[in-house]
Each structure stands twice: as C-alpha cells, then as structure tokens.
Amino acid sequence: MIKKCKFYMNMICKIVKKEVVDLADYKASYNDVAGTYEYWVEEMGRFTDHIIKPQLICEKIDNGNEPIKVLDFACGTGYISRKLLLSSIPCEITAVDLSEKMLEVCNDLSLQGVNLIHMDGMTFLENTTEQYDLILCGWALPYFSHEKLFKNFGRVLKKDGVIGVIANSRGTLDKMEKIFLKVMEKNPHEVSKPMNIAFNLPNGEKGLKQWFEKQGFYPLELHEGERVFSFDTGEALLDWLNQTGVMAGSKMIFKDYDQIKEQLIEEIEKLKYDDGKYSINHKFVYGIFNSRGTT
Numbered sequence: 001m002i003k004k005c006k007f008y009m010n011m012i013c014k015i016v017k018k019e020v021v022d023l024a025d026y027k028a029s030y031n032d033v034a035g036t037y038e039y040w041v042e043e044m045g046r047f048t049d050h051i052i053k054p055q056l057i058c059e060k061i062d063n064g065n066e067p068i069k070v071l072d073f074a075c076g077t078g079y080i081s082r083k084l085l086l087s088s089i090p091c092e093i094t095a096v097d098l099s100e101k102m103l104e105v106c107n108d109l110s111l112q113g114v115n116l117i118h119m120d121g122m123t124f125l126e127n128t129t130e131q132y133d134l135i136l137c138g139w140a141l142p143y144f145s146h147e148k149l150f151k152n153f154g155r156v157l158k159k160d161g162v163i164g165v166i167a168n169s170r171g172t173l174d175k176m177e178k179i180f181l182k183v184m185e186k187n188p189h190e191v192s193k194p195m196n197i198a199f200n201l202p203n204g205e206k207g208l209k210q211w212f213e214k215q216g217f218y219p220l221e222l223h224e225g226e227r228v229f230s231f232d233t234g235e236a237l238l239d240w241l242n243q244t245g246v247m248a249g250s251k252m253i254f255k256d257y258d259q260i261k262e263q264l265i266e267e268i269e270k271l272k273y274d275d276g277k278y279s280i281n282h283k284f285v286y287g288i289f290n291s292r293g294t295t
Contacts, residue, residue: 003188004185006188007185010188011194014193020194020196021193021196021250021253025249026143027098027099029250029252030098030099033242033245034102037077037102037105037244039244040244040246044227044282050221051136051288054089057089057134058089060160062160063133067091069091069092069131069132069134070092070133070135071096071136071156072094072136074137074140076138076140081109081114082109093113094117094130095115096117097117098120121149122148125153125155130156134163135161136165137163139166141168141202145200147211150217154216162220162289163212164286165289166286167201167284168283168284169224169283170204173246176241180253183260183263183267192254193252193253194253205222208222209222209287218292219288220288220290221287222287222288223286223287224286225286226283227281227284228279229279230274231277232277237278237280238261238268240280
C-alpha cells in the first residue's frame, strides 16, 4: 500500500509540474503512425461523415456565389478535405496539422487547391488573420484545452459560421487506463511521464453541448455512438491501438516501451477477454454548432 501511495503521489507531482506527455510527444506519435492511420479512417471515417453535411452547411452559410472558406483543423491525412472536395460545396480549404508525416500523406491535396499548413493548431488559431465560414475538427479535441480551443474557434469564425466536431468521449477504450496504470504501478522506475488526456474527453452529448454553450455556440445536430472491435489476441488489440493513433503518446509514458509491451499484453488478456475474443470499444460524440442553434 505504501509503495502504491508513493507511486501515485509521484505521478500527481509530475502532473502538477506538467512533466507529462506533451505536444511534442503527440507529434512524434502521429509521425510514427502516418503510414498506418488509414486503418482508422477505413473503420471510423463513416462516422466523421456526420459532420460533413453539404445540404446543412449550405443552408446555414449563405455566401451567395462565393466559395465557403473552410478550416480543416488538425487535418491528419486529409479525410475531411477529400470529402469536401468530392461534395457539392464550392469551397476554399485550409488544412492544418502538427505532424509533417501526416501532411506528407495528403500532399496531393495541394494540387487540388488545398492550402496545407504545418503548424500546431492552437498556434495557428492564435496567429491567423483569416476568418472562416466553416471549421471542421475530426478526432483531435482531446489534445487541446477545450475552453481555449473553442474560444479561438470563435475568434476566427465568421458571424454566421458553423463548427463541426467529432471526438472520442468518456468511456472509450474501456479498461485501458486501468491496464496502463497497473503496469506503471508494477514498474515505477520505468515510468517516464504520465498522460492526462482523459481530462479533455467530453461526457457524451451533454458534455460536448455544455462545452460549446459556454463559448456561445449551440447545436444544430448532436449525437453519440460506439463501435466495438474484436481481435484474436491481446497483442493484435494493442497493435491496433498503436497503429491507428488512438493511444497516441502512450508509448512515451515508459522509458523503454518495448520492455513493457509484454506486460501490457498480459493485462489486456486478463481484462479484455470476451467470448473468445479481445474487444475494445470506441465511444464518440459528434455535433454541428453555430451561434444560433436550431432556433
């Protein structure tokens, strides 16, 4: 018990001192998975489509004959931008991402007129002088302070502009936090720094709605969902999480992840076994917002 208390006190001290997995670590993680991120897109892209709604967007944004100015925030490999280009929406797209490797994957978009910018998203928002009709953010919300992010969205959004967001929500990746903490407790000297990303996950529809309303935005649409994936082995489950970027930054928790990996697999096989398979859930919430809502 004393050893456990000492471990958690040490982790709390690191969090207070901000000695945690940080922006540079997330960037490195997404650089590593740029070549395999399409595994995520292939399975979860259809849910991202819920925030890319040409008819609704055109109804709410009246630009006359002018193209809609779009910010694809934390664009990754460009899924949202590609969908917009294939849609009936006449638009000018700016796509921003911190990972240069992700941007390399979608470099072809620049040939289609997309303005690709390699920069931290928050830094971009704080420094751009541009104003956008539409801001779309897919799966990046937990990497930012939502209050600061939404405030800056409001700063660069035109008066009658629209924001679409899809993000993981609380309850996603059930038991994975417990698994990592258990391995960390067993190997305190192998822990480099903790992660505190869970604090930035919205609590479903209600949570996302509250976050946006605090910044003066109201829902046009708001929904939540869940997808469960099953694997034959615990190792395959862990590899999926690593290859898709779902647990970006988690390798940086440990000084030597490869030494710890087998212990993580062992714990996964203890806690994630279900009817002959090893399963993992992805809970998410998505919404489209503006300053007026549905009224």
